[in-house]
Amino acid sequence: MKERDIKNQEKEQNNLENLKEDNKNNMQEKNSDSSQQKDNKDISLDKKENAVNLEDDAHKKETENLKIQINELQEKLNYSNDKYLRLMAEFDNFKRRSIREFEALVEQANEKLIKDLIEVRENFERAFTKHEGADLTSLFEGIKMTYGKFDNILRKHGLEVFGEVSQEFDPNLHDALMKAPHEEIKENHIIEVCEKGYKLKGKIIKHAKVIVSSGKSQKQENEKLEEKKSQEETVFEVSLNKDDNQNTVLENNNKENNIN
Numbered sequence: 001m002k003e004r005d006i007k008n009q010e011k012e013q014n015n016l017e018n019l020k021e022d023n024k025n026n027m028q029e030k031n032s033d034s035s036q037q038k039d040n041k042d043i044s045l046d047k048k049e050n051a052v053n054l055e056d057d058a059h060k061k062e063t064e065n066l067k068i069q070i071n072e073l074q075e076k077l078n079y080s081n082d083k084y085l086r087l088m089a090e091f092d093n094f095k096r097r098s099i100r101e102f103e104a105l106v107e108q109a110n111e112k113l114i115k116d117l118i119e120v121r122e123n124f125e126r127a128f129t130k131h132e133g134a135d136l137t138s139l140f141e142g143i144k145m146t147y148g149k150f151d152n153i154l155r156k157h158g159l160e161v162f163g164e165v166s167q168e169f170d171p172n173l174h175d176a177l178m179k180a181p182h183e184e185i186k187e188n189h190i191i192e193v194c195e196k197g198y199k200l201k202g203k204i205i206k207h208a209k210v211i212v213s214s215g216k217s218q219k220q221e222n223e224k225l226e227e228k229k230s231q232e233e234t235v236f237e238v239s240l241n242k243d244d245n246q247n248t249v250l251e252n253n254n255k256e257n258n259i260n
Contacts, residue, residue: 116153120146158201163193163208173197175207179214187215 123146127139162173167190169176174190174197182191190210197208 113153113157116156117150120150120153123149160199160202161196162199163190163195163197163210165190165193169210169212173204173208174210174212176212177209179212181215181217182213183216185213187213189213 123142127142127146166185169188169190177194180191185191189212191213192211193208194211195206195209197204198206
């Protein structure tokens with residue numbers, strides 16, 4: 001009995017030792033797993049830190065590149081602004097210079113015209129002083145010559161005169177004051193020029209003021225129709241008389257033949 005109890009105690013003790021060993025192994029495995037998890041966690045944290053560091057480096061590099069681009073663009077903008085200001089200053093100088101040159105040309109042109117007109121003035125002055133008491137014919141001839149010289153000067157400086165009787169009416173050149181019938185000049189043609197028109201080097205500076213034909217009046221048309229009708233009736237009567245005379249001659253010839 002004692003031996004049996006001893007064996008049972010030994011067996012229980014062995015079981016306890018086995019349990020302790022198992023517990024110990026389990027604890028070691030747990031510690032090992034925990035240590036591995038910790039290592040894995042540390043590795044994951046390291047990776048995250050590395051990724052964050054790489055992202056920060058990329059962001060810093062991108063920021064530096066953007067700063068470089070901004071500086072380059074700022075330099076280009078400054079250069080363009082400076083160039084624009086220089087061009088504006090040059091354009092203002094060119095505009096002022098062009099205005100002065102144009103004014104000088106106008107003054108020179110006016111000076112040339114005035115010099116030519118001075119001759120006409122002198123001719124009028126000589127006509128008034130030297131032809132006092134002269135007959136009207138010689139005075140008229142002198143004025144006519146002076147007018148011819150004056151007209152030539154204006155034409156030399158580019159003046160053109162237009163507007164003549166019998167010309168076709170052109171609204172681009174003429175101003176119609178009224179319309180009136182006319183026996184000879186056909187409709188929409190000028191029958192009277194009240195004021196001449198003028199062009200200066202091809203540009204119209206004054207329209208001609210004219211009276212335009214509306215064609216023949218109704219009375220004239222009626223008279224013309226009556227005249228034509230009368231002429232036709234006269235021709236018809238002459239034709240009838242001619243036929244009557246021919247018939248009379250034929251009758252006389254027939255009578256003579258019968259008598260013979």
